[in-house]
Amino acid sequence: MNKELLLDVDNLVTRFYTEEGVVRAVDGNSFDLYTAETVGIVGESGSGKTVTMLSVMGLIENPGRIESGTILYKNEDLLKKSDKEMRKLRGDEIGMVFQDSLSSLNPTYTIGGQISRVMKFHTNLSQKERRKRTVEILDSVGIPEPEKRAKNYPHEFSGGMRQRALIAMAISCNPSILILDEPTTALDVTIEAQIFELVEDLKADFGMGTILITHDLAVVANSCKRVAIMYAGRIVEKSDIYDLYDNPLHPYTRGLLNSIPDLNSEGKTKLPSIPGEVPDLIKLPDGCNFNPRCKYAEDKCFIDDPELEEKNQGRSVACLRVDEIE
């Protein structure tokens, strides 16, 4: 299959104007997505992953605002589209699956009804055709007895099945892009594997481009080829997943990889963690955002703000000392 550029986000800035101050949730991020690939976006909670995706979806609400940047979807700038055009695009061209499947589904509405409603707004199918298609989709995402299950309410589904139902909803109109926001955080590892298998199949069958948001590098390693690491609203490293594992460049990435337990290690070694916590996005430090927690930080890191710079083929990093540290 030919690789076609689906999404090209350039220099996106999204801020929230709260009473406490300006939250710099997304601070100049760029990334792209091609057909039939999965891009991973990794970061701690509050690093701006979800806000980045909500910006792409046009779902940023007051007091939030997209300040600058471009979001090109198939060469059309989404930021120039009207609310109505964006509504038509959402669910039809770009689907999004959220993390908490129980709270993300309407408790008073049957699963089948909720899926059918998405098609009602994006297709010309009759109610009967939609009902038939709903059962087909539920079947394709691996819900047993789809005909009967379509009549169930969300609380009658297990967590894994709810997540499948959400995916079914998101793909019901064959979108080109599927955004998965921590889709397996609340699930067992076995169910997690099944969900990713499902996403792989969908990718292969429909050439869908997938963006996977997660805080779990292991999840990314299994399903993505390219990955972006986010810290405090910024992408600090972009890389091929193998290169990233082999040779992490940014100190934050190193910290993340080090904090994955190594089963081969001998004896009781203490699992290293990154000291400190994610900074308040209202009061970001001067210089590099990561400097309070970085063991490599020196004077210039507290003054200058590093830009994301390309190191070699497909590899970029935002660190002033990247060439000096080992």
Added chain:
Amino acid sequence: MGVYVLKRLILALPTLFIASIIIFLLIHLAPGGPVRVMLGPMQDPSLVAKLRSQLGLDLPLHQQYIRWITKAVHGNLGISVTIQRGSPVTQLLIQRYATTLELAFLSMIIALIIAIPTGIISALQQNKLADHISRVVALIGVSIPNFFLGIILILLIGVIWLKPWGAGGFVPLTEGIGKNLLRMLLPAIALGTAYSAIVMRMMRSAMLNTINQDYVRTARAMGIGWWSILRKDIIKNALIPVVTVIGNSAGYLLGGSIVTETVFRLPGIGALVITGVFRRDFPVIQGVVLSIVVIRILINLSVDLFYSFLDPRIRAGGSNE
């Protein structure tokens, strides 16, 4: 479903039992027996004693209670002793309830017509002008006692504006719906206002809570139209807590009707119990209060049933798996 209703009704029995004891005792603890009122100022002690034994008032309390409750279970609430001497209380209740239920029903309709849309608009326009206005009006609505509002309404609308029709008094439903409604409208507004203010505030806060739910975000992310999100995601889920408030405060409508009926001179259950108290007609008082308890229990049950209709999570008997 049937089993659930039956279970709930059986669970209501202890409530009824305790309520009946309290109702029975309260009347007997009150000063001034019915016999004295019945016989007037000229009281012949032998006549008093005769009447007391006739009414069963000379028996020990527990025997009186058993006699009363046994009959009550069979639908016989005794004979009115002062208000309409000799007529069965049950019959009186049925006559009077027609008016009270009509009043309560109309008030509720008026209240909901005002409250639900206002609550929705208020929530959608949060902290804007429409929201501020409806919240202030609701605050006033809750604060005004309904007898005062009733008097104001009679003065303003009844006496000044609608003078030819008059405001007080009552025309039974049998003499024409139009004439009847004309008389019932003002009392219904007076009674419904405070109620609508309570429901409106509840609707507003339930809406605000629902708007921020994840499933609303999901619906938006799926490109669902605004109207569909408002109806099926926001309003439907916001109604669940509101229904509880509507049901719980329906008892307030019965209580409020006592005052309202007095102000507007309506021959309802409220007016009946007031007269009953003044004239020590103990079977009537007992009958009215007991019937209110029963109605209250039935309202609660129907609220729960409606609740399970709105919210599949608490549908009786769990899921159909």
